[in-house]
Amino acid sequence: MLKNRFSTALFMNPDSRSSLASAGLAGAFVGSLMMMLIVMFLAVPIGVASAIYLEEFAPKNKLTDLIEVNINNLAAVPSIVFGLLGASVFILWFKMPLSAPIVGGLVLTLMTLPTVIIATRSTLKAIPPSIRSAALGIGASKVQSVFHHVLPLAIPGILTGSILGIAQALGETAPLLLIGMTSFVASVPATPFDQSTALPVQIYLWQGNELRNFFEARTSAAIIVLLALMISLNAVAIWLRRHFETRW
Amino acid sequence: MSARNVKVFYGEAEAIHGVNMDLYENEVVAFIGPSGCGKSTFLRCFNRMNDTIDIARVTGEILLDGRDIHDKKLDVVQLRAQVGMVFQKPNPFPKSIYENIAYGPRLHGLVDNKTDLDEIVETSLQRAGLWKEVKDRLDAPGTGLSGGQQQRLCIARAIAVSPEVILMDEPCSALDPIATSIIEELIDELKGSFTIAIVTHNMQQAARVSDKTAFFHLGDLVEINETREIFTNPQDSRTEDYITGRFG
């Protein structure tokens, strides 16, 4: 008897070759989640901190100009190049495990950093200079004026930029292929150092599977899950911006 | 407060050519002059606001209570508490009215409990003539006030840290005539307790609010004298030409 109902198994089971009917997204989902967390905890603080330093404190000279140009260029570098970089640096050099979320997370962090820095800097630039002078005029130090006044106003913009950066990282496939995340993994990773896949990679794998008939519906389901995730992340970004927006 | 042979350089260019001036207690000095004559730049020397511009360099002596404010041992934060500033565009922090006033006293550690802080907020607002208008909505954002009220809020914020000197950089240029006259009246009241220096483009305003008027031209202090003398019988032909509308 056939029943059309919501497939919780899709989310509970990892990928499988032995029983194709029970193949699920759990492994990929957890892997993606781990990478997202890594990106969030590395790219956002490092990116925001560098942006604040560059925008507010760094002296304006040739070196900072060079850094600025390079950051802008990095944001435009194709993601596959980051994959190559990850493969050679993290895997060959640091001997990190193949196809592990930690490596994926680090690669995606590198890729997201420029985006976060650029978004944060442009948000900081948009804060009216009158606010800074007001704070300095009342006797706040440079650091105090940035952290008491400028940064709180910049938070919505920074959050939005960061979330969009993370969402971009979530949907990225190419760099992950190069660090071995294409391998078949039939278990849910317990730590970031275990083997894993990611959502977009899983879609890629299923889509290219020789037993396509079995996976066609699953592929669609996985695509819908990925899209839903992306849409909700973007929605959160918009909501944050609306909610914290301050007028002056 | 007195300035001795103060020169300001922007990079290589000398913007102020050795100005001497004394500001006396309970006296309002107005700085007038055509755009780019250096009056604002000179005003900003008194609380070292020019420090915030990377390429600006100030030489000469500025004495506050007998001490050079450029003294390495003198804390610029402390200086700005003693020499407050009100800017051209009203620039309240995008926080509540209460927080706008309370920020300075908290920053400088002038209070240790809420009651004292409440009192400072109230007296500052009262002295700025704003208390009656805002006492029922101290939690409302300062940016929600009208332009004139915002500027009075900024004045209240400046006097909350009990400065000796208040610098005003074209405080009424963004305000309508009624708001302007309220501010002018306020300046007249405040001069009983503070030394005030005000930059203005409006010569009638200088004539109305100031005891002394200083005329700047091309980075030189051309003439400083009793306001009544400057506006009826200036000694320098450049002053005469400027205030009679023959140039500038």
Added chain:
Amino acid sequence: MNTRMIDGHTSQAYNAEMNEIVNDVLAMGEKVNDQLEKALIAFIQADQALAQQVIEADKSVNDMELSIDDKCVQILVKRQPAASDLRAVIAVIKTIKDLERIGDQAKRIARMAGNSSAQVLVPKAFSEFEVMGSRVKQMLQGAMNAFRQMDADAALQVALLDKQIDNDYEGILRQNMTYMLEDPRNITRLVEMTWVGRAIERIGDHARNVCEHTIYFVKGRDVRHVDDDQLEAVVRNR
């Protein structure tokens, strides 16, 4: 005309307005001077018709004062003049008041002319009036010239002449008193003549005021109610 002190504004309209006012004042000065001259002739020659002409023309002097006054008010409202411009407008407002008073005094002199022929004349007295009259005319012309040139030195020279006219008046007063004692029948006429002397003396005072306004305009120092030495000191300094 020395226009350096009222020209050169960025606003051409402002220049035009200031020049118009100054020219109006000069025209009013001409008119008043004319009135004074005619009044003196009418009085000395007992020319009733000329006297009537002077009395009627005084209205036009008054109208000129009102018109210039209004222009000054307009310029104060529109331009909020400062420094030399402000002093110019203030000096003009005060000058036209003095000119108008001179006009009134001329009218008063002309009124006295009406009765001249009918009365006992003291011919010698008229030579005194002629001397004093020409001196005061010279003073008024000098005052207007100093205003035209905006020349404080010239104004000072003219202002110092006032002392002479005061002396003339005292002379006439003393002389008339002697005549009155000699022949009481002449008293009415002599009182009238004293009034004329008084009027001429007042014109001298007003002319001096005009000079003082010019000095105020040029030097920026209020020199009303100061003695001649101080006046000279103010003009010579700087």
